[in-house]
Structure formats: structure tokens, C-alpha cells
Amino acid sequence: MHRAMDALQEANLAATACQELVVGEDAMEAAVRALLVGLGEDHRREGLRRTPKRVAKAFRDGTRGYKQNVKDIVQGALFPERGVDKRTGSAGGTGGQVVVRDIDHFSYCESCLLPFSIQCHVGYVPSGGRVVGLSKLSRVADVFAKRFQSPQRIANEVCSALHASIQPAGVAVAMQCWHIPLPENMKCKSSQVWIRTSHSSRSGVFEGENSSLWNDFVALLKLRGIDMEMDSHSHILPWCPLRPHEVPPCNGYAKRTTNDVTTSPKSGSTPSSMVSAVSSMLQSLGEDPLRKELVGSPQRYVQWLMRFRACNLDVKWNSFTLNSACVYERPVEDATDHGEIKSEMHLPFCAQCEHHLLPFYGVVHIGYFGNGDGKGIDRCTFQALVNFYGCKLQVQERMTRQIAEAVYSVSRRGAIVVVEANHICMISRGVEKIRSSTATIAVLGHFLTDSCASASFLQNIIPSTTHGGNKMEL
Amino acid sequence: MHRAMDALQEANLAATACQELVVGEDAMEAAVRALLVGLGEDHRREGLRRTPKRVAKAFRDGTRGYKQNVKDIVQGALFPERGVDKRTGSAGGTGGQVVVRDIDHFSYCESCLLPFSIQCHVGYVPSGGRVVGLSKLSRVADVFAKRFQSPQRIANEVCSALHASIQPAGVAVAMQCWHIPLPENMKCKSSQVWIRTSHSSRSGVFEGENSSLWNDFVALLKLRGIDMEMDSHSHILPWCPLRPHEVPPCNGYAKRTTNDVTTSPKSGSTPSSMVSAVSSMLQSLGEDPLRKELVGSPQRYVQWLMRFRACNLDVKWNSFTLNSACVYERPVEDATDHGEIKSEMHLPFCAQCEHHLLPFYGVVHIGYFGNGDGKGIDRCTFQALVNFYGCKLQVQERMTRQIAEAVYSVSRRGAIVVVEANHICMISRGVEKIRSSTATIAVLGHFLTDSCASASFLQNIIPSTTHGGNKMEL
Structure with a gap:
């Protein structure tokens, strides 16, 4: 009863926040403010004050592809270049092709509106005695990545846009994509749970079972360690984890049941005011919230956000650890040279950056001094602590301090906490530093x-991680 | 005598090109046009027609740091954040620090005006109860990277700018930098010859021999495979290869002799009109060509460019390969299953992209059908062929075709050529796709x-290369 009233009150607050346009602010920002209120946050507190502006900017920048035109990009960058022979239609490179491999992009999942990562490889066979500037292959891919998308549609759209604008003998597109899992599925080996799919699209001379040009394309990718054949068996999980009942996509064109788009998340967990706020954001960005693939997406996005809802409970850490169930005898050989130092390493977490409403995720390492009785604190207890401080709107610095203080409160001799994280906000927007990783x-x-x-x-x-490995790992 | 006259004529042409301002064009573009003429190129041909515009834009964008202000970047991104205790001066994180690792940047070497690659790691200990938005550490590093620089100066400037603007307890900056070698020093294992140095700079609590915060910083870098201790012995080569007489820099503050800045390249190879054109470019970009570290740099840049000078000679490939000295008996066990297919793999090259006047470099793989007599073509002959077509203003597609046609002209049964390259223009400017690699x-x-x-x-x-490895390797 109380909870129902709370929910109603929050919904009203959110609706009001959404309507209240601050001077100089646009509808997008008001919608983000409604989401913050819906999450039980005080949108006026320092860390959140400019979050609506940042999130609105990030979404606008992240969907700029709607306003871009492929012809404008390609037209000025076609260069005359004679091919190896003069046969019609393939003068630019008979029997040859041009492939740009390992182009990193980010896109937004149209099912849940969260960003996903793309590694894109584009090939084409020049024709008509002209080649296109290499960077344009990346720019054109970006036009379609910077929208609300599904991986297969990006591959198809990049392929046909390049075919239409360059008019080559054929285009080949191959992509690997990674989608963030639900926070509760983040495991220590986080690279294992990032949901990965592979997709491809081809036109012209690349088409057909036995296209030798396609085989050459695949061989040139292999030289960079990209195995499209292996990948075709690699995506047994459904793509968007917020659509658990979806039929797993197949390589090439993804198969989907027609009913799954109407699968709505559990009601109650998604206040309708927040859902309307997200729908209004979609509209502001030039999207149609009624487009088949977007139906249910605002709900799913709100469902995701609600996992990071503010919680006013204080963690009962002291009494919790004093519970004997969570204290276990640690074998002596686990002790370090310093005898008393105990540690629990690589505790996974997924938090939501309060400045950008985007996930940051990684691992927590905890060290503390034992009490001399050989007893340690159970890993499950530490994981509960990490989950408590991790699964909310946060900043990494604060989370690190909060965990350290909590550990120190039960291990008064000393505590040390290291948090290593990848910030989607550092990767997918603004500075776009894909390999960067933050340690506190x-x-x-x-x-x-x-x-x-x-x-x-x-x-x-x-x-x-091995340095420079896949950007999705930590 | 003829050569002297040619040089004079070219110098005059270049001087004229530099003075001739096309409508709507700026001084930068005219200067680039003068360089093209100096290289013996027809600046009106299709591939070069818009090169002045592109190069001017790239230089302007690549040196935008001169116009940026660190305070503007940091000011709006300081967030109140309580530290683990309240001791004055370290409230933001006593005993703690924030480190962003693996930030990729590009800068311009002030000795030769060529771009160099940076992997930057920035740490600081918050103070005064406030932290800075993580992306700002990268943005501030970019302000100093986007200038004509030396690695150590970037480290120092980033360190003191962050210290002044965030007012933390201390700042630590560590960087690895890679400089492109001279084309003639590009070897197959290109990663080995990229000239690498490590630099660091520290302030406040990171200073001093025994700073435990510095030790923690180094330990946090090690978690990403970055070994600053190992690096301190890794740069025995001089940094800028166009200043071969320079004293090798040391870790920390680089030691330099005061005389080496006046070391001028051999005259004759650097037409004075081209040198003046480059000086005028520096001025247009807001730099002082008389700044101590830039004296001699325009000469060195022209010296680099002149390695890619247009050559009107036709390669005497047919007669060359018929020379018995270049044909050798290939051992039978070297033959593939197809018996007749012969190959020469990983022939290194460094070309100059004619659209951007920036290097692209990598390897060439050549396959051909033998003549049934067991004789193959010597690797040194293929390398000469690759050098001939590689070392000029080029595009990768044309170079691939030209090498294939040349091989086909002596091996009429068939030729196949694969070129794999990293394009500095794809990495350092515009699309900034650091990991991308092009195969033709x-x-x-x-x-x-x-x-x-x-x-x-x-x-x-x-x-x-192993996929996702160091970006400088191919």
C-alpha cells in the first residue's frame, strides 16, 4: 500500500519535472530530469545538476546520423584511378578489392536504447575507374551507426549506401558487435558475458555462395585475427539482454518472431511518466517511437535504469559481517608474506555514471588486515557490499571511498580498495578514448x-586484461 | 650542371606557386601547393587538386591546442566529493588517487613536423573536496598534444596545467611515444623500428624518490601491462630520426645539448622556397618559426618530403629481372602444394599519401607463377620494385596495381599482390580510427x-600483427 502510494507520488513528481522547462532548456533535458526524479534522485544536487544537459547532448551527438547524408560524404572523395585492366564495370580493380579493417564505432541498441560497440570491416571492388577516399568508408559506417539500430540493419544499410554512392562492382561489410549484459549477469570474466554477434552484408560481386571475392575478403580479415567463419557459430545468446524471449539472431539476416516486439517488461517497475519521458526524447531526436522496432524500447530503457534506482536504506554492514554465516575459516596458505593482509580480488560490478547516465563497469579489489584470528570475510559478503555501492547512480571515486570506509568499519586496522573500470561515457561519446581505463x-x-x-x-x-586487448574486457 | 638548373627552376616554380593565392584560399594552402611543386608534382592533377585544402585543414586541426584554454575545460567539471578523511589539503582522497590509463593521442614532432603517437596515463590525488570529470584529463592532455611538441614538454605541460587548474594534492603523468622512422629504416618487423620513448612528470605528493603515491601509480599502470621501470631503459635511440646527432633523451627530463638545435640538414636537398613555405605555414598556425626548438624544423620536414620526390624514370623491370644476378635457384621445399606458385611476403614500405601528405606504411605480399624452371625472383629485386612504387606521393590502390602489373610483365602466367597498410591520415586526423588497417x-x-x-x-x-595490438605495428 505504502509502496503503491510512493510509486504514484514519484510518477507525479516525474511528470511535473518533465513538464517544467527551465529557461534555456529543451524538451530533451526536461525528459532526462524526469528520469532522475523517477530514479528517486534529487536532480538539483551538484553531481546531477547538469546531467540533463550532458545526457541530452550525448543522445543528440549519438544519433547525429539521422541528419547526415551519405552522398555529401562520398561525392567529394571519388578519385579517378585506373584498374588493372579495362574491362567494363571493373576498371578500378578487376579481381582486386580495397578493405578497411577494424573500424571502431558505437551505436544505440534500438531495443533498449543503450550503446553497443561495433568493430566494422568494409570492403569494395572499385569500378568505373574511380576509388573512394579510405576514411569515407568509416564516415559512411558512422552515419548508420549513429542511430537507434540493430547490428544487422547497420550492416545492410552501410552496404547499400556505399553501393549506391560509390557505384562499385560490389560491397562487403562484416561487423562484430558487443552489447552490455544486465548488471546481474556481469561476472568476473566480464569479457565472457558481453553479448557478441557477427553480421555481414554483401552486394554485387561479393554475392553468391562461391564468390571468390567474398572469400578473399574473409581471408584479408583473417590476417587481422578476425574469423568470420568461427563467428557464425558464436552468438547463441539473444542479442539484447532486455529482450530475453527473443529468438537468437542468425548470421546474415537476423530472424525474429513478429510477436516479440510487443513483449513488454513487467509493469510496476517502469513508471509510465518515465516511459513517456523517454518516448518524448525519441521524438526530439527525430525518431518515430511507434516504429515497429522501437515499440517497448522506452520501457526497456526505463527497466534498465530502474536497476540503478536510489535506495535510502543504509547497508547493515557491521551486523551483517558479525553474522557467523558470512565469516569463514581461511586456510593458512592463503595468507600473504605479511601474514595478516587478506584480500578479495576481481569482484565485478556495473554502476551507472551519474554525470552521463551511462554504465561504467569493471572489478573491485579489496585488501584488509585480519584480526589475527585467521578468520576472513566471505567473498559473497564483499560482493554484496560492492553491489550495494555499485548498483546506483555513482561516480567511481565515491564508490571507491564508500567501499573502503565500509571495509574499514569492520577491519579497523586497515583497508585498501582499488576499482578498475571502463566508462562507456569515455568510450562512446565526447573524447571517444576507446582503450582508456580508470583506476581509483x-x-x-x-x-x-x-x-x-x-x-x-x-x-x-x-x-x-592483456594490454590493448578487446576494448570490452577489463 | 643540369641538376643545378633544374633545382633553380623548381625553386622558382615553387616560389611562384606559394605566392599565387587562388580565390578563397589561404596562405596555408598556397604553401602546401608550393611543396607539391617542389616535389616535382603537378598540383593540378586530380589526386592533388584538393590536397592543399586537406593538408591545411589537418595542420590547423592538429595544432588546435594553441587556441584552447585549460581553465575553460576544467572549470565546469569540478564536482564536490568528500575524501576518505578530512585532513586539510587531501580531503578528496587521502592516500588515494584517480588514474586514467591508456589515453591515445597524436601530436606533431617539433623537430620534423611529422605526427607522433602518444599513449598517455594521467593520475592525480584529489584535494579540497573536489574531483574532476574523468574525460577532462584526456581533454587537457589533448590541448598540449595538439601543438608542435617534444614528448617531455607535453608531459610537463599537462602535469602543471592540471595541477594549476584542479589544485589537487599532486599530479602524475606518464607517456609512451612512438615516432615514425626514416623510410629507409622501415624493416619488416616495423614495430621494432618505430622509435619509442617514455616520459613522465610529477607534482606535489607524487614528487620525491620514495613517494608511495608514485609507486602506487606505477603499480596501477602495471595492471594494464605498462611497465614504466622497464621503459626507463628502452629508449637508447635518438627520438627524432631526422636529428640523428641528437643526444638520446633520458627518462624524466630529457637531456639535450644546446648546440644540436642548430644542426642543419644537408643543403641542396632542401629547396629554400619549400623551406620558406613551411615557415610560413608555422606562422599561419600561430607558431614562431624562430622558437629555439623549431629552428631547422622546416628544413627537416622538407628533407622528409623530398624522400618522396616524384621521379620521372621508368623502372627497367624487365631487363632488371632478366639480369641473372637477380634470379636464384629456389629450394624445392619452398614450393607450395600448387607447385608453381612462388611468393615473397612482408616486403616493408613507407609511402606518402598524396591526399594528405602523411605517411602510410606497411608490408607488400607478392605471389606469382614460376616459369617451370624452378627459378624465382630474388627478394632484393622485389624490394627494389616495392621501393620504386612505394616511395613517392601515392595512393594504396594505385601502388598495388602498379606492383601487380610490373610482376605480371615478367611472370605472364599470373601475379597477385596484397598491400597491408596503416594510414597516418586515418589515425591522426579526421576519423581518428586508431586501430584501422587497410588491405588492397x-x-x-x-x-x-x-x-x-x-x-x-x-x-x-x-x-x-596480433589483433588489437600496438597501433604502430602492422
Whole structure:
């Protein structure tokens, strides 16, 4: 009863927030403000004050493809270039092709409105004695990536747009895409749970079962370690994790049941005012919220956001850990040289950046001094602590401090916490630093004065990525 | 005598081109046109027609840091955030720090005006109860990278600018930089010859031999595979290869002799009109060509460009290969299953992109049908062919075709050529697709009709990079 009233009150607040246009603000910003209120946040607090502006800008920038024109991009960048022979229709490169591999892009999933990552490879066989500037293949891919999309549609649209604008003998597009999983499915080996699919699209001379040009294209990708054949068996999971009942997509054109678009998330968890706010955002961005593929998407986006809803409960950490069920005898051989230092490494988390309403995710490493009785704190307890501070609108610095303080409150001799995270906001918008990764550290008690202790803890962290590996791993 | 006259004539032509301002064109574009003329090119031909506009834009964009203000970037992105304790001066994160690792940037070498690649890692210890938005660390680094620079100066300037604008307890900056080698030093394992240095700069609590915060910073970098200690011994080569007499820089502040800045390149190879054109470009970009570190740089840039000077000689490939010195007996075990297919893989090259006046570099793989006499063509002959077509203003598609046609002219049964390249223009400007790599293929003769033959050739190429590895490798 109380909960129903709370929900009603929040919905009203959100509706009001959505309607209240602050001077100089647009409808997008008001909608984001409604989402913040719906999440139980105070949208006037410092960290959130300019979040509506940032989120509106990010969405506008991230969907700029709606306003771009492929012909404008390609037209000025066609260069005359004789092919290896003069046979009609293939003068630019008979038997040859041009392939740009490993073009990184970001797009928005039309099913849940969250960003997903793309590694795109584009090939074409020049014709008519002209080639296109190499960077244009990337720019054209970007036009279709910067929309609300499905991976297969991007591949198809890039392929046909390039075919129409360059008029080559054929175009081949291959893509690997990664979708963020639900926070509760984030496991330590986070690279394993990112949902991956492969898609391709071809035209002209690349078409057909036995196209030798397609085979050459696949072989040229293999030289960069990209195995399209292996990939065709790699996506047994459904693509968008917020549509769990969806039929897994197949390689090439994704198969979908026609009913699944109407699968609506559980009601109750998605206040209708928030859903309307998201629909109005879609409209502001020039999209049609009634487009078949977008039906249900605002609900799913709100469903995702609600997982990060503000919680006013204080974590009962002290009494929790004193519960004997969560304290276990740690085998002696687990102790480090410093005897008393205990650690729990690579605890996974997924938080929501409060500045950009975009996920940041990674792992938490915790070190503390034991109480000399050989007893440690159970990993499940630490994971609960990480989940409590991680699964909300957050900033990494605060989360690190909060976990350190909580650990210190039960291990008064000292606590050290390292958080390593990838920030989607650093990757998908603005600075677009795809490989960047942020580490924060908070130190309390003995770890502050005993630099050997903290050094020993840091040395014991096993790197969870090989440098320069897949950007989705941490 | 003839050569002296030619040089004079070219100098005059270049000077004229530099003075002739086309309507709507600026001084930068006229200067680029003068460089094209100096290189013996027809600046009106299709591929070069808009090169001045592109190069001017790239230089302007690549040096935009001169016009940017760090305070503007940081000011709006300081967020109140309580630290783990309230001790004055370190409230934002006592004993803790925030580190963003693996930020990719590009800068221009002030010694030769060519771009170089940076991997930057920035850490700071918050103070005064406030943290800075993570992306701003990257944006501030960009302000100093986007200038004519030396690696150590970037590290120092980023460090002190962040210290002044965030007012933290301390700032740590670590960077790895890669400089392109001279084309003649490009070897097959190109990653080995890219000139690499490491630099660092620190302020506040990171300073001092025994700063535990610096040690933590180094430990957090190690989690990403970045070893600053190892790096401190890794740069025994001089940094800018166009200043061969320079004293190798040391880790931390680079030591330099004061005389080396006046080391001028050999005269004669650098027409003075081209040098003046480059000086005028520097001025247009807001730089002082008389700044100590830039003295001699226009000469060095012209020296670099002149390595790609147009050559009107036709390669005497037919007679060349018929020379018995270049034909050798190939051991039988080197033959593939198809018996007659011969190949020469991973022939390195460095060309100059004619659209952007920026290098593209990589490897060429050549396959051909033998003449049944067991004799093959020597690798040194193929390398000479690759150098001839590679070392000029080029586009990858044309270079691929030209090499294929040349091979076909002596091996009439069939030729297949694959060129794999990294384009600095794709990486350092515009689309900034750091990991992208372009492959082109040209096929002639039997390889066109026998798809098994071309497939077998492609399968025999050993990938020269692991996917997602260092961007400087191919």
C-alpha cells in the first residue's frame, strides 16, 4: 500500500519535472530530469545538476546520423584511378578489392536504447575507374551507426549506401558487435558475458555462395585475427539482454518472431511518466517511437535504469559481517608474506555514471588486515557490499571511498580498495578514448602508513586484461 | 650542371606557386601547393587538386591546442566529493588517487613536423573536496598534444596545467611515444623500428624518490601491462630520426645539448622556397618559426618530403629481372602444394599519401607463377620494385596495381599482390580510427581464374600483427 502510494507520488513528481522547462532548456533535458526524479534522485544536487544537459547532448551527438547524408560524404572523395585492366564495370580493380579493417564505432541498441560497440570491416571492388577516399568508408559506417539500430540493419544499410554512392562492382561489410549484459549477469570474466554477434552484408560481386571475392575478403580479415567463419557459430545468446524471449539472431539476416516486439517488461517497475519521458526524447531526436522496432524500447530503457534506482536504506554492514554465516575459516596458505593482509580480488560490478547516465563497469579489489584470528570475510559478503555501492547512480571515486570506509568499519586496522573500470561515457561519446581505463584507489588505517603493505597488495592483483586487448574486457 | 638548373627552376616554380593565392584560399594552402611543386608534382592533377585544402585543414586541426584554454575545460567539471578523511589539503582522497590509463593521442614532432603517437596515463590525488570529470584529463592532455611538441614538454605541460587548474594534492603523468622512422629504416618487423620513448612528470605528493603515491601509480599502470621501470631503459635511440646527432633523451627530463638545435640538414636537398613555405605555414598556425626548438624544423620536414620526390624514370623491370644476378635457384621445399606458385611476403614500405601528405606504411605480399624452371625472383629485386612504387606521393590502390602489373610483365602466367597498410591520415586526423588497417589486393592472369591459387596464396600469408595490438605495428 505504502509502496503503491510512493510509486504514484514519484510518477507525479516525474511528470511535473518533465513538464517544467527551465529557461534555456529543451524538451530533451526536461525528459532526462524526469528520469532522475523517477530514479528517486534529487536532480538539483551538484553531481546531477547538469546531467540533463550532458545526457541530452550525448543522445543528440549519438544519433547525429539521422541528419547526415551519405552522398555529401562520398561525392567529394571519388578519385579517378585506373584498374588493372579495362574491362567494363571493373576498371578500378578487376579481381582486386580495397578493405578497411577494424573500424571502431558505437551505436544505440534500438531495443533498449543503450550503446553497443561495433568493430566494422568494409570492403569494395572499385569500378568505373574511380576509388573512394579510405576514411569515407568509416564516415559512411558512422552515419548508420549513429542511430537507434540493430547490428544487422547497420550492416545492410552501410552496404547499400556505399553501393549506391560509390557505384562499385560490389560491397562487403562484416561487423562484430558487443552489447552490455544486465548488471546481474556481469561476472568476473566480464569479457565472457558481453553479448557478441557477427553480421555481414554483401552486394554485387561479393554475392553468391562461391564468390571468390567474398572469400578473399574473409581471408584479408583473417590476417587481422578476425574469423568470420568461427563467428557464425558464436552468438547463441539473444542479442539484447532486455529482450530475453527473443529468438537468437542468425548470421546474415537476423530472424525474429513478429510477436516479440510487443513483449513488454513487467509493469510496476517502469513508471509510465518515465516511459513517456523517454518516448518524448525519441521524438526530439527525430525518431518515430511507434516504429515497429522501437515499440517497448522506452520501457526497456526505463527497466534498465530502474536497476540503478536510489535506495535510502543504509547497508547493515557491521551486523551483517558479525553474522557467523558470512565469516569463514581461511586456510593458512592463503595468507600473504605479511601474514595478516587478506584480500578479495576481481569482484565485478556495473554502476551507472551519474554525470552521463551511462554504465561504467569493471572489478573491485579489496585488501584488509585480519584480526589475527585467521578468520576472513566471505567473498559473497564483499560482493554484496560492492553491489550495494555499485548498483546506483555513482561516480567511481565515491564508490571507491564508500567501499573502503565500509571495509574499514569492520577491519579497523586497515583497508585498501582499488576499482578498475571502463566508462562507456569515455568510450562512446565526447573524447571517444576507446582503450582508456580508470583506476581509483582508497587507503585507510595501516595501509596509509605501511607502504610495504599497500605495495604488496597491489602486486598481488593479477591483471585482468592483456594490454590493448578487446576494448570490452577489463 | 643540369641538376643545378633544374633545382633553380623548381625553386622558382615553387616560389611562384606559394605566392599565387587562388580565390578563397589561404596562405596555408598556397604553401602546401608550393611543396607539391617542389616535389616535382603537378598540383593540378586530380589526386592533388584538393590536397592543399586537406593538408591545411589537418595542420590547423592538429595544432588546435594553441587556441584552447585549460581553465575553460576544467572549470565546469569540478564536482564536490568528500575524501576518505578530512585532513586539510587531501580531503578528496587521502592516500588515494584517480588514474586514467591508456589515453591515445597524436601530436606533431617539433623537430620534423611529422605526427607522433602518444599513449598517455594521467593520475592525480584529489584535494579540497573536489574531483574532476574523468574525460577532462584526456581533454587537457589533448590541448598540449595538439601543438608542435617534444614528448617531455607535453608531459610537463599537462602535469602543471592540471595541477594549476584542479589544485589537487599532486599530479602524475606518464607517456609512451612512438615516432615514425626514416623510410629507409622501415624493416619488416616495423614495430621494432618505430622509435619509442617514455616520459613522465610529477607534482606535489607524487614528487620525491620514495613517494608511495608514485609507486602506487606505477603499480596501477602495471595492471594494464605498462611497465614504466622497464621503459626507463628502452629508449637508447635518438627520438627524432631526422636529428640523428641528437643526444638520446633520458627518462624524466630529457637531456639535450644546446648546440644540436642548430644542426642543419644537408643543403641542396632542401629547396629554400619549400623551406620558406613551411615557415610560413608555422606562422599561419600561430607558431614562431624562430622558437629555439623549431629552428631547422622546416628544413627537416622538407628533407622528409623530398624522400618522396616524384621521379620521372621508368623502372627497367624487365631487363632488371632478366639480369641473372637477380634470379636464384629456389629450394624445392619452398614450393607450395600448387607447385608453381612462388611468393615473397612482408616486403616493408613507407609511402606518402598524396591526399594528405602523411605517411602510410606497411608490408607488400607478392605471389606469382614460376616459369617451370624452378627459378624465382630474388627478394632484393622485389624490394627494389616495392621501393620504386612505394616511395613517392601515392595512393594504396594505385601502388598495388602498379606492383601487380610490373610482376605480371615478367611472370605472364599470373601475379597477385596484397598491400597491408596503416594510414597516418586515418589515425591522426579526421576519423581518428586508431586501430584501422587497410588491405588492397590486385590479381592478374591465372590468379584471376584459379580461385584455389589465390586462396592458397592468401592462406600462406602469416599475419604480421596480433589483433588489437600496438597501433604502430602492422
